[in-house]
Every structure is written in C-alpha cells, then in structure tokens.
Amino acid sequence: MCGIFAYLNYNATRERRHIVEVLFNGLRRLEYRGYDSAGISLDADPCEASVTLSSGTVLPSPPPLVFRQEGKIENLVTTFYHDADVADLDLQKSFTSHAGIAHTRWATHGQPSPVNSHPQTSGEGNEFLVVHNGIITNHMVLKETLLKYGFHFESETDTEVIPKLAKFVYDSLNEELANNGGDKQVVPFTQVVMEVMRQLEGAYALIFKSPYYPNELVACKRGSPLLLGVKEVGDKRSDTYVESDLLAKDHGKPKEYYVASDANAIVEHTKRVLVIEDNEVVHMKDGAVYIFKFEFDKSRQLLRPASVQRALSTLEMEVEQIKKGNFEHFMQKEIHEQPDSLTMTMRGRLIRGEQKIKGVLLGGLKDHLKTIRRSRRIIFIGCGTSYNAALAARPIVEELSGVPVTMEIASDLIDRQGPIYREDTAIFVSQSGETADTLQALEYAKSNGALCVGITNTVGSAIARGTHCGVHINAGCEIGVASTKAYTSQIAVIIMLALALGDDSLSTQQRRNAIIDDLYNLPNKVRDVLKLDKDMKELAALLMEEQSLLVFGRGYNYATALECALKVKEVSLMHSEGILAGEMKHGPLALVDETLPIIVIATRDASSSKQQSVIQQLKARKGRLIVMCTEGDAESMCPDRTCRLIEVPQVQDCLQPIINIVPLQLLAYHLTVLRGFNVDQPRNLAKSVTTQ
Template identity: 35%
Template structure:
C-alpha cells in the first residue's frame, strides 16, 4: 500500500533512479505518483493522478535533474486520486517536501490547529499536516533534523515518512508501523518501502526498526532512536538478483511467479528434510525446540490465512491442538493465550499490519511467537521470538502464488517438528509425506508443462459465478482458488467446504455456475457425492484430480489433472492448477492482472 523511494548521491541522476524505484514499486498498488527533486534551491515537485507514465510525461519539461530527491506511489485513503492529493506534499513556502505511507490518526485535530494559525492546505490528505508542522518548527529556529523530530512526536498512527528541504542536502526519514529500508551503495543511498525499489542499484540494505530516525547525506547515514540515541543497524546483503524482480519475458509477473514455483519450492525444501530417514532439519529449530508447547494459534490474512488453515489442520491431525485466526479478528476473538501457546504469524511480507497487531497482542499476553515469512529483516521477523523463512524469492504480483505454495510446504515441515516435539512421536506416514514433498517441484513442473487450464478458462468464460469446493486439507485450497479468481478476474467466485454445499449454497447452483471440485485421494467418495448434487442441478463440474481418479472423471465435465502424490501434498498441486485457471480467465477478460483494482501487495494499515 503506497510506496516510498528516496535517493541521494552526486549532483544529478536522481530523476531517472527515482522513476526506476517508483516503477519497481508499482506492484504495491497505487493510483497516483509524484516526486520532488532538489537541484540547488528548493524542492521542485511534480505529481500526477494515474500511472507513472503520466508522471513521466509531466517530467519531460518541468523538472531539471538533481542529485537528491524523494518519490511516491499513492494508494488513496484520505481523498480521491487527484493531482493535488498525490505526494509529495509541501508547506506554505515550498521549502519542505514530504512523502508518507500509512495513516495519521490525529490529522483532523492538527489540521484545524494549523489552519487557525494561518496555514493554507491544498489537498484532502492527512499527509499534508506534516510539512506544515515542520515549517512551524523551522520558523521557531530549529534545524531540519530537530524540526523533523518535533513534528514526528506530534503524530499518532502508523507511518513511514521521508523529507527533504531547501535548507540542506539531506534526506530525513522515520518509520512506525510501516516498512522502510535503507539501501547503501558507492556514493549513493536509497530509502524505500521495499527492497525491490532499489535492487537495480544495490543489494546492501539496512532494515530500520520502529522509532528509528535516519539522516542520509551524500557521504553517509546516521540512525538514532526516537530519544535521539545513536543506534547501529547492520548492513545486510539480500540474495535477490534484479532479474528476479523482473518479468523475465512473461506477459505478467503473476504468470512468471506461477512458473517459478518449482525453483521456489526447491529453495524452501533445500537441506530441511531427508526423505530417506524421515528426519527434519530446520536450521533454527533443532529437536526439542517446542517441547513446552501445548497449543498453537496461527494468525494471518488473505492467502496467508489459507496457508495457516492448512497448517492448523496438519497439527490437529498430528495430535497438537491448533487453530487459525484471521489476524484482523484475533483481538475480538480473544482466544486463551499463555506461555504454553505458540502463536505463529504467517505473512509473506512480514509487514502486514493486522498480523503484526495480533502478534504483538500475543506477546503482551506472554505467548512465544514465530513468524513464517518471506522477507529476512522484516518487522515480523525482527519482533517475533523466532522466524522461519519460506525462501520463495521476491514476489511482485499482487495475487500471491509461489509464496502460498512455499508457505504450505514450510508449515508442513514446521508442523512435523512441532508434532514430534510435543507428542514425542512422528506423524503417521511421515516418511511418505516427506518423499512426496521432495517430489513436489518436479510434479509442479509437470502441471506447468501440460496444463489445460487455458482451455477450461475459455470454456467457462461467460458464467454467472464460480464455485470451488474441497474437503479437509483442500478446503483452504478451495478458498484460495476462489480468492485468486475473484481478485484478478473481478468475477464472482466463492469457496466452500464440500459438505456445506447442500447447506445453503446449493440454492445458487445453476447451469451457469461451474463447480470446481478438488480431489486428493482421501474422502473422495464424499466429495463425489457433493459433485453429483451440483450436477443434478445442471451445473458443469470441473474436477482437479489425479489421472487415475476414475470417479471424478466419470462425473466431471472437465478435469485439471494433478500427478499422483500423497493426499497431504495434493492440495499444493491442485492450487497450481487453480492459479493457472484464474490467470487465464483474467487474461481472457483483459484484466490488469498484476495490479487488480483496489488492492495492494503489502497492506500496512489495519
């Protein structure tokens, strides 16, 4: 949600590198873009509603280059997408330029006070109060850093803020509840909401903590706490290549990332499981790590929540009480939490606001916490007691694909470790399951090579609605299939536990509502009964099933085939077919697949 980029270094080059950063942040979702560049005098601001291409057109004549600047992609919260509401925002004098992610909760009060003191506002945003507060502090005689600090102290809410002024040659930035990372290169520094923004220029990063204030100048950077005390943050090298964050010849990031799943899964599995012996080797979780755990709670949102549902089912079947909660509902649900409750936050970015809030609540209740995330150095990874990284590599498309597969596999391995530590025994069929996991990358590749998802998507293109059903561990896969379909095709799609179809949703089934049924080799006869109910109402049925699933083939109108594998692993393969189905359905409808309307890759407000 929104994206910040800042660059400082040399006497020119800022505009091109800021634009590259903004384009690399498009995946986060936005409806306007802008930048401010300092080229000897005050910051010169250009901003436009709409895509970055509109900003480029405006920049052709308006702004000379400089060595220092800030940029922003905005996803509207306060006020509609307009040129005036786009960032950066300035004070009355134009000497201060600010970009901001998040929400300033007390902006109404601050804006009213500033207006009473004569400040004039030109936008509907909460952000605009920030440069005006800095302006007042500068008028009081403060230097820019002190003015910045005094301003931040007055803000309530979540934010990442970056500022430049006409008074010096530096970028000032801070974060609270919204991600911000520093990129370090020879003679150049960058600040951004996410690493891919500056990955073209450097892979050396510094992850900032909440409350950190960073001052970046051409010859170095300095980080202090909210109290002004100097703090050291390590420089880390990310193992992502700029090409990893590009389309690589694919029409869309989503399709590229679907096709990256074999490689991502190999990374997830590498060194962690030995099918020959049935042993688990999680790098930071040796045998006995979880011996004191009595119950497990997963907190997550969206696709990560569906992965958490799979993880909870696996643990429950292994004898460890487990539940999955929507992170946004966790505070309301108020489940029992104590030092014997392990709370696992599943979050691709490690920055999801609702998930972070749930984890913090668990910590305050005395529970140990663990993050399952894709991003080393993310807030979740730093704040939790432990972290398990899914190793999926950068994911740019808003619709999560390879990260879901890697989350499910990571949770299967983590679940096996938990079951062994808590119960003292292996799960039934552990060796066979690990063998199936080791074969998963090759099986996914088979699906990618031979899928008929494009044909099936075309066959049912003009349907009224789309239903997805599954039982047990593939009920979450049905939910995930429906989520992918609706978020990128904009068509009505719903996921149901197969047995629930007859308890209400069957009233909606017609010949124009295809039903996609997932079969795993376990409880298939019951799912087949639900398929017959839908078929009796005239609905076409598409089975996602193994090639030898005769029952499914007999009653289905179409089949999306998955390789023969362990029932606990079949859901990952079925999900790949459903990802492809959603992609091709959206492509046929000419939807903006990588940037679906109203959605953002990283949701950093509650």
C-alpha cells in the same frame, strides 16, 4: 500500500536528467505494489541570492520543484518532460550533491488527483516536503490545530498535516532560539522530525526534504517498511563486499544513498542495505548516515535521542528476480517458478540419510520445538492467502504434534481481543512480514506472553524481527500482487514444521517418512501439473463471460477452495466463493442450476468418497461441474463424462493442496488476461497491506 523512493548523491556529480531517471526507475520498481498516482521532488537551479516568499519568509535557495500526476508513472514522466520543456528546465544541469524524493500513492484519504498525490508540501516555497506510506490516525486533530495557526490545506490527505506540522515546529524552535539569543536556522533537521513524530499517531514511513537543509534527507518509520541502500561511487566491489565505514563520514568519498519501502527498488543499485527499525530516525548528511533511536516518557515528552550504531546487511536477491524474463506478466512467471521456489524452500531442511534416517532441520526453530510441543494450543494467525496456507496445513500439524490447532484471522483477533495465554504458541504467517493487522496481532500475543513464531518470505521484515523465532520460506522475490509461489512455499514450511514437531514419536515415523519422500519429489510433481497450462487457458475461455464461480472443497482442500476463489476474484474481478463441501446442503445448494459453473476438488484422500457424493448431488440438480481429481480417477468421479475434468498427480494427502492449487492459479491468471484486466495490478488492491 504506497511506494517510497529517494535518491541522494553526495560528492558524486550527476546531471538532473540522470537524477530524474533514477527516481522514475525507482518508482517503476514499486509499481507492482499498487497505486493510482505518483510524484517526485528535486532541486531547482541554484542561485547566489536567497529567495523571499510572499509571506516574507526568506529561503536560502529557490523552492524545490514538485511534479505530481494522477494515474500511471508514465503519465508523470510525460508531464514532467512537458513541464520541464515549458519552463526551460536545464536537464543537463549538474549537481555535485542532490537529494530527490519520489512516491507512488494508493488513495485512502481523498480521490486520486495531482493535489492529493505526494510529495505533500508545507505550503508556498515547499519549505518542507514529505512522502508517506501508512496512515495518520490523529490527522484531523492536528489539522484543526494547524488551521488555528493560519495554515491552509489544499489536499484531502492525512499526509498534508506532516509537512505543515514540520514547518510549524521549525518556526517555533527557531523563534525560541532567537528569543534566547541564538542564531536563526540552526535547529537540526532531526530535531524537527522527531518533534513531528512525537505528535503523530498511526503507522507510517516518512522521508523529509527541505531547502533549509540542502542535500540532506531524514527518514523515519513506525510500523511501515523502509530500507536504506548505500553505495560507494567508483568502487565496483561496493555491491558485494562488507565495508564497515559505508555509514560513516569518510573525507568526502563519493557515495549514493537509496531509500525505499521495498528492496526491489534498491537491488539494481546496491546490495548493501540497512533495514530501518521502528522509531529510528536516519539522517543522511555530508556523506554520513546518523541514526537516532528515541522514546517517549509517560507524558509523551520526547526523551533525549540516543545515537545508534548499526551494521549494513546484504540483500539476498538478484536483479533478474524483479524482471519478467520470457513471461508476459509477473503472476505468470511466479506460477511457473514454483518448482524452483519449493526446491529453495526445502533445500538444506530435509534429511534423508543412510539406514532410512529421515527428518527435518529448521534451524530457526530447533531451540523452541520442545516448548511448542508442550503448548496448550497452537494458533495460526494471518490474513488472506497466508491464512489459507496455514489452514491447508492445519490437519497435518494436529496429526503429527498432537497439539490442538486453532485459526485466527488477524484483524478479527484484534477486534474481539480473543484470549491468548502464556502456554500458547502463536504462529504468524505473512509473505511480506509487514502486514499491518498481523503485526498488531503479534504485539497483542507478545503482550500476553505467548511464544511467537514467524513464517515470512522477507528477511529483516517487522514480523521476522518481532517474533521469538521463525522460518524464512525462501520462495524468492514475489512481485505479482496475487501471491502464488509464496502460498505453496508457506504450506511446505508448515508441513516441515509439523514433521519436526512429530519427530519424537515412533508411532508416526512411517507416515513422516512417506511425507518426506514426497516432499523430495514435490517440485517435479509441480512441473508435471504446470503442463495443464493450455487446458486451463481453454477452460478460462469457456468461463470468461460468467459472472460467478463456486468452488467446493473439504478436508485438506477446503483451503484450496478458498484460495482458488480468492485468486479468481482478486485478479479476474469475477465473483467467486470457496465453500466447505460439508456445508453444501445448508444454503449453497440453492444456487445450483445448469448455468452456474462449479469446481469440485475431489482428489484422492480420506474425503474423496464424500466428494463423490457431492458431485452426484450437484449433477442431480443439473450443476455445471468442473471436477479436479487424481490421475486415473476420472471414470469413477464422472462415469457419464458430463463433467469437465482436471486430472492432477497424486502425492501424500497433506501435500495435495500444493499440487491442486497450481492449475487453479493458472485458471485465475488466464481468466484475467482474457477478460482484459491487469493481472499484476488488480483493481483496488496492493501487494503489501500496511495500513488498517
């Protein structure tokens, strides 16, 4: 949920002002993830003499500077330049090599405040500084131990134990060396970090900085995303071509390193990245990157770390994707990008050849389709919007595959340890590929022997790497916290999966061909429905003062009702509830009166006649109705014209949820703007939920 960014320039002279702006801009690229405070750390002006702290500890150089502030990044920027001016900090000071770290925090342990912001410090002198994304579940035990050794804690965070533990480990290892006749301050930085990791429990991504190891950074992770970007200074090709030695020491060749929890903060600098894997420790020192992989034995003793050789990969995204363009907000931009994102999702996967030969090609699944067809059942596992996307496509998967399909919310599956068998196929749906609950469910399913399939929007994500096979939805970078284009692309991918699973059945060929034809035309249909933008803004103006909204759906569009309600509540902060229309008489009907707005999704499908009955029952109780229907059905759905109508194009019933959600996304967007809330950074929410 938090954002991590670090910048290290090696043998490339940079002014302090430039370094600071790189750090600030890195944080700005992570704003969309959600945060409530921010901070940075950089080096003080070097001096020839060592510095002695009040504790008697001697530092080889002045303590690193730390700037932290509650609120938005611009508050931090203002504070920094004010404090720099007061302290007469030389912003024109040049550094041939320098390591800076930065962080946006989302409060979990302790309220938003400067003291609870990151970087967190080991104490006086900032001997060890850490930025952290994730949660340390055993921090109270560690804190009690460190208190006994005389450490003092200032913050309420779980993170503060990490730099203090690093200080304790560093002192202990050096004392041990001294007792054995060794020189002081020769303990490798990576050894300190690995010993700290050995004692941490939970999910985390960490970057360490210390004056004992000037111009060095150590990054590590377990369960939270972290990437390293590498750029060779002065070589214009370094963003686009594969260079095998960018991770190796190369005779002092100038380089710049960028470490971030999200590719958005790296892509404007370089496309050459390394996706750091769990239990990897990455050490940036003297123009080289050293990667170690370590494991614990049964007694949790640290085994001898193994050096790892890794290759860089290329980011498949452009800087333009992380900019708003002509739109006011990222959510608005991403809603309107859905024709293109659906086109990209289906490109190269739909087959419509000569002699009416039609089919689907999913390269990441082709070797596993027979296994999935023979499964005892298919289990879709996800959270929030991703769960809703799988729910929307479940009926067509059942219809075309003939395999029973069940749905699981990842956190609930883990809580109750639901049964999963070797004969099952577990399909994990996640936009980021890093959702903590879904990752836990993945490990649980793998431990039970199920075939695990990933459907994500992020190449190289933990779910993409941890599953046996999968599909990249290819919806493009999604920055708005409220997922929109990823949702529709996830549905499209699962429908293509259903088509592939049913490809061996002659009895469903006509049905599959009709779906494929409509998939080809789907982007144009979405363009048509986007023309309802003005109508949705007018509807939002009528609803903006309301306190609650009900959404009724059934069949394929029960998920649409859930997703509409989720979007309305998460961005516009209006209470909204998605309800299965068949359950209307079992409680929800008691809420209906002439004041409560109700959306009924009644587009043409096998359930539309039942939805007509629902509309009549709601009207009989003076319900304030908004009816979504298929173009041309307005007269039959609401002959007395007492309902407000949203008319949408017709497609195959399994594709209708993709069409139907678009105007409701627009409604949620306009409601939020009209109500005066930040649509891209909803209150209390973040983009990637990587903590429990």
